Amino acid sequence: MGSSRSRMDDIPHAQQLIHETDFSAAHLLRLHQRFKFLDKYQTGELRPRDFGAIPALALNPIGDRIIGAFFSPGRETLDFPSFVRILAHFRPTDPNRSRDSTQQELANSRTRKLKFAFQLYDQDRDGKISRAELLQVLRAMLETQVVEEQLQSIAERAIQEADLDKDDAISFDEFRRIVFFFFVFCLQSLEKVNIDHKMSIRFLK
Amino acid sequence: MEDVWSVAVSVFQVWMFVVVFLIMLPAMFGLSLGVTSVYIQVLVKILKWATVRIQRGREEQPSVPVPLPNGIIERVGGSMEEEMTLTQRHSGSDIAGAEFSLSDALYFYKKGLESIADDQVTQRFSSEELASWNLLTRTNQNFHYISLRLTVIWGLGVFVRYGILFPFRITLAIIGLSWLIIGTTLIGYLPESSVKSWLSELIHLTCYRICARGLSATINYHHRENKPQKGGICVANHTTPIDIVILANDGCYAMVGQIHGGLMGVMQKSMVRSCPHVWFERSEMKDRHAVTSRLRDHVAAKTKLPILIFPEGTCINNTSVMMFKKGSFEIGGTIHPVTIKYDPRFGDAFWNSGKYNMVSYLLRMMTSWAIVVNVWYLPPMTIQDGEDAAQFANRVKSAIAQQGGLLDLDWDGGLKRGKVKDSLKEEQQKKYSSFITGHNNRDTED
Numbered sequence: 001m002g003s004s005r006s007r008m009d010d011i012p013h014a015q016q017l018i019h020e021t022d023f024s025a026a027h028l029l030r031l032h033q034r035f036k037f038l039d040k041y042q043t044g045e046l047r048p049r050d051f052g053a054i055p056a057l058a059l060n061p062i063g064d065r066i067i068g069a070f071f072s073p074g075r076e077t078l079d080f081p082s083f084v085r086i087l088a089h090f091r092p093t094d095p096n097r098s099r100d101s102t103q104q105e106l107a108n109s110r111t112r113k114l115k116f117a118f119q120l121y122d123q124d125r126d127g128k129i130s131r132a133e134l135l136q137v138l139r140a141m142l143e144t145q146v147v148e149e150q151l152q153s154i155a156e157r158a159i160q161e162a163d164l165d166k167d168d169a170i171s172f173d174e175f176r177r178i179v180f181f182f183f184v185f186c187l188q189s190l191e192k193v194n195i196d197h198k199m200s201i202r203f204l205k
Numbered sequence: 206m207e208d209v210w211s212v213a214v215s216v217f218q219v220w221m222f223v224v225v226f227l228i229m230l231p232a233m234f235g236l237s238l239g240v241t242s243v244y245i246q247v248l249v250k251i252l253k254w255a256t257v258r259i260q261r262g263r264e265e266q267p268s269v270p271v272p273l274p275n276g277i278i279e280r281v282g283g284s285m286e287e288e289m290t291l292t293q294r295h296s297g298s299d300i301a302g303a304e305f306s307l308s309d310a311l312y313f314y315k316k317g318l319e320s321i322a323d324d325q326v327t328q329r330f331s332s333e334e335l336a337s338w339n340l341l342t343r344t345n346q347n348f349h350y351i352s353l354r355l356t357v358i359w360g361l362g363v364f365v366r367y368g369i370l371f372p373f374r375i376t377l378a379i380i381g382l383s384w385l386i387i388g389t390t391l392i393g394y395l396p397e398s399s400v401k402s403w404l405s406e407l408i409h410l411t412c413y414r415i416c417a418r419g420l421s422a423t424i425n426y427h428h429r430e431n432k433p434q435k436g437g438i439c440v441a442n443h444t445t446p447i448d449i450v451i452l453a454n455d456g457c458y459a460m461v462g463q464i465h466g467g468l469m470g471v472m473q474k475s476m477v478r479s480c481p482h483v484w485f486e487r488s489e490m491k492d493r494h495a496v497t498s499r500l501r502d503h504v505a506a507k508t509k510l511p512i513l514i515f516p517e518g519t520c521i522n523n524t525s526v527m528m529f530k531k532g533s534f535e536i537g538g539t540i541h542p543v544t545i546k547y548d549p550r551f552g553d554a555f556w557n558s559g560k561y562n563m564v565s566y567l568l569r570m571m572t573s574w575a576i577v578v579n580v581w582y583l584p585p586m587t588i589q590d591g592e593d594a595a596q597f598a599n600r601v602k603s604a605i606a607q608q609g610g611l612l613d614l615d616w617d618g619g620l621k622r623g624k625v626k627d628s629l630k631e632e633q634q635k636k637y638s639s640f641i642t643g644h645n646n647r648d649t650e651d
Binding site for chain 1: 306307313315318319321323630632634637638
């Protein structure tokens with residue numbers, strides 16, 4: 001960061017991006033610097049291995065999946081507007097600044113964030129988290145720390161809890177219900193915890 | 206033709222007179238004519254004015270960029286345990302501890318996304334961003350378009366720095382370094398005696414003082430009663446090779462390091478003739494035991510100068526202190542921690558070795574406004590019972606970070622060049638697994 005300054009003229013379609021994503025000019029400049037920093041060979045596009053330069057991501061157990069979520073299926077490269085748009089998904093929705101109806105905006109943004117989380121599990125994008133996919137994520141998060149039987153029993157329990165229509169897989173609605181339910185429960189124990197905030201990254205003004 | 210020549214000669218004479226009698230000699234004796242402090246005060250006033258002017262300009266012209274010195278992410282949230290507990294249910298299953306929930310992945314994904322947008326580690330390997338402009342070309346982000354007066358002052362600054370200050374500084378640096386090499390070589394011919402050590406200390410001190418003047422350095426030493434003693438080990442946070450000049454202005458240290466080629470190698474060889482520094486060949490550096498035993502021998506001879514070590518192993522940008530390598534803390538002996546904090550308004554002292562080589566770095570240093578630095582000597586620390594070297598290292602690191610107002614990070618400075626070790630990922634997995642299988646202790650921290 002800060003190793004090469006960006007200027008607004010360097011950024012293609014800057015005004016359009018600002019309007020679309022609600023980032024400020026300062027944020028956009030910063031994100032552009034970040035993009036250039038990750039894009040070591042200045043190709044103008046990012047590839048999955050470029051994210052390896054981030055130490056905190058390398059030690060994140062599901063780091064690879066998060067990186068994969070930035071790239072649309074079948075695509076190997078990521079350009080700057082897509083990079084910014086994906087990060088913009090995770091801004092908290094400010095109910096004081098709505099253009100459409102507040103509830104609808106909030107619901108949309110929350111759904112988008114949940115969908116992203118859902119896709120971390122559902123790698124083949126068939127709309128369901130199968131037992132095998134669940135096991136994969138569990139393995140990533142626990143690796144050598146628990147034995148296979150324990151993993152299986154944890155997965156079994158999770159599916160039983162969530163799977164309402166008994167098809168042995170977790171659909172997006174079932175996923176949403178579980179996550180939402182837990183957040184609501186939290187709302188009762190702590191005031192002012194906003195579900196949206198829990199899943200958002202806060203960008204400084 | 207002759208007139209030009211005689212004019213040039215007299216200019217040169219005046220020049221050398223000023224340099225030698227007004228700068229060099231007072232520097233050698235530790236005196237100050239007060240010019241530098243006046244200069245710094247004037248600078249501070251000008252920079253304050255510039256900050257106010259830029260803020261006003263920003264309100265008038267919204268297209269002026271806003272610097273974000275603290276990054277763009279607001280990091281909120283506690284440790285892994287705290288975050289996970291918040292998103293977990295606990296319908297009576299407190300007995301078994303928390304259990305796995307589909308929402309657990311949310312914690313990891315949020316941390317991952319935050320680190321993609323802005324991470325804590327890589328920003329330490331490039332220069333600190335300032336909250337406002339300090340009228341140097343290198344930190345300019347189109348600020349000079351704000352007002353004519355600002356542009357004029359900036360231009361004047363460029364002229365003063367490059368045209369007036371820079372020649373003085375180069376001359377002083379050359380004089381200082383030659384003095385070091387010649388002086389230490391001469392002293393090297395003397396037999397070992399207290400006179401020799403005294404003379405050697407004198408030569409080193411005066412040389413470093415000249416070099417410090419050569420950078421317009423203003424150094425404030427705090428708590429000098431804690432200055433490192435003979436037979437001890439001095440440990441400090443590392444920002445730049447100039448750290449050595451800063452510390453050596455106030456006392457003599459035995460340096461530790463690798464033998465380089467070129468000019469540095471010549472300096473190292475002559476320095477070691479006059480007093481025992483500890484230089485290693487590159488091959489020897491790999492052998493940790495050899496390094497530790499040599500340092501241990503040096504420390505054990507209580508009459509030798511304190512060793513100066515930078516346990517981070519690499520230059521960090523002076524906003525944080527990164528992991529201390531425990532090797533220095535296994536030697537034994539008393540550790541004297543020192544905090545060095547540069548004031549970034551007057552010049553960026555951080556050496557980004559990937560971006561600038563030594564020569565261009567020094568040129569940048571010599572064309573900054575000045576170097577203003579605070580040095581705090583902390584009380585000596587020794588290893589306690591039941592503490593291993595790594596814990597001791599962390600304790601010292603926290604003390605140093607706290608004194609200087611620096612962020613205390615556990616990340617390894619070696620990440621500047623290397624990759625994350627797989628064992629760190631395993632630690633994250635271990636933490637998570639102990640959380641969900643209920644084996645976690647109440648007092649395990651993140």
